[in-house]
Amino acid sequence: MTDTLVATSRTAGRWKARDVWCAAAGIVSLALAVGAASTVSVPVNSDLGLVAVLPYPFWAGVLILNVAFVIALRGDAGGPARRPVMIWLIAVLVLMLFGTAAFATDIPRGEIAFRHLGIADALSGTHGIDPSIDGYFNWPGFFALLATVLQATGLDPVSLALWAPVFNMGLWLIALAVVTGYLTRDPRRRWLALWLFCLGNWQDQDYLSPQAFGFFLHLVVIALLLGPLAARAPVFRGFRPADLAAWWRGRSPAEPRTGYRVGALVMALLLIVVISASHQLTPFMALIAITALTLSGRVWPSRLPLITIVVLTLWLAYPASAYLSGHPPLADAGLEAATEANVLDRVRGADGHVLVVQVRAILTLVLWGLAAAGAVRDWRRGRLDIRVVLLALTPLLLFPAQVYGGEMLIRVSLFALPFIALQAGSILLPADRSKLTLDESKHSLDESKHSLDESKHSLDESKRSMDGSKRRSYLAAGGLALACTLLAVMTVTGRFGNARYDVFTDDEITAVAAAQRLAPTGSALISAAHPTPWRSQGYLEHRYRTMDDLCRSDLSTAKCGPVVYDYARHSPGGAVVLFTRSSEASLVLQGFTSEAGFAELEKWLSTHNGVELVYSNADARAYRVTP
């Protein structure tokens, strides 16, 4: 095991025709993708989501971009293409994969970004934090930041939410570029890790959220641990206490400047505090990563895990105590519960929806499989980096600790992804050897030419060897381009697989605004299901409920109808009940009800005393229920 993977060469040199062509291919790809995505009409009427309605020029753009990237990555004997070209290609990939929906519609996808805007709006209005409101007000860091940025900049909140995935991916990639710089000096491996990180990022956690912000800060903490706070560990002798003690004492700081190390430690502590104040899960992921790296002898300040535990405990004990008193952290712990919530409950619904879920699982398994193969390969070559392995595997420790609304596996795969991508690059980059062979063959050919008079036979052999190496090299590059293209298709399928119900129409937005306007302050707003693009304003003015929450997912008219009706009638100020196209699609696609069942429930409610249709358009109806 070694500290860093083997380097090939730096990205430097003059502009070459290949670089210009690759950059131009990026422009063409982007034009094709943007042009194609902007022709998609909303609503998306496919159970497979965007992947089924994106026209073929989009996929042509994806193919061209991946081929251009592989050509740029191969570069020549001096290394990959110039840095600006590589950055440009990655920027295009980010725009294509993470901005696709923004080119198709000017409404942010999903419900949660709207809710987060509403929390920031509520904070701006109240100028204070009341932890008893809900869990978000127990971890208000990100929302405080969002409130300040929105008010000071005057930016349109909806536009900010629309482009947040692209912005967050940019932040993550900057952090990941620094992290991979400490893990390998091989520029090809670094660029490929960034590329695979984008291609494997189906988790859709990059929207305007504390998770996205926390993940960025988490990566910065990792960068500090691997950089200025790193330690050099001596050779590991064994697990006998004396050997362990000698190994631990033999560590030395990788950074010789004490002042720099102290500064980096202060910065890491600040980031840990902000992470702890901003998101429930991320500080635990950070704690696990810090502890694993420290115990492996690769972090110099050995008390950092302890300090992190103190910060985390203090936050949970004081600012977050209101939430924790009603939600014990380990209440739903256990492997069985986690497996049921994260895996079994998700694989159901319409055929198209199940296929999308399966594609997500396959994509994750493919990347983990490639990473495992890469790890074995590196281990055999004696260059496996234990830090990469630890950072890839340790997020799994949190899987049985919390169900996390059935999303723990998604978060685990996100936190592992940067290091899975880096390790997967080890198996996807056989070009090292084949290129080397090619270069050696060229060298051999040159030498043979010089000694032509001496041995014509040697020249022929070298030519044959070079032809064979060229063929292998081209095949490897073609295979890599094909693999990357397939991963891109799977990522688009996974990311935008819920587009039928998480891409909203203008009519739905208008209906939600009307419902919020028509509902008296203090009354309840009831939507059929998540996602509903509500709560971006008036977060504290209403009680927001969904029928699938009220009815505990039994949406049959006989059981759910009376529950919803009673809740609405007995709410102070009454209620406004909202039926939208997206909430219907969500329930039908996930197998909670059928279109006929949904219509029956709405009809049952609409014919009861005190229920009156107050707003309707093509995609939504709002009913006022008087108390």
Next chain:
Amino acid sequence: MNGVSRPTLALGVSAVVLSLVTLLGLPTPLQAVAAIAILVLLPGHALSRLTQVSDVALRALLVLALGLAVLTAVSMAMFYLAVWSWQACVITMGVITVLACLARARQEAS
């Protein structure tokens, strides 16, 4: 200001000017640029210069991370103290930037 580098001086002066400009208000796109500069980029840059970070990529990352982290901490503290306003945040971040520049100036002078 013997011994104080031009970048430090420029950073401090920029913080004061941009704070005032942001508070007075600008047309929408300019207001966004000025506000992001004074709230995130300038404080992040000033604080990262206090460390001896020599790696360009890490420094660029720290400018963003420190700027965002400090703004989060400042905004959140103001909310908990019930004294939050975006103007107060702008002033505080401007003051933090100037103080970081003064600390840097002391480092440079010594």
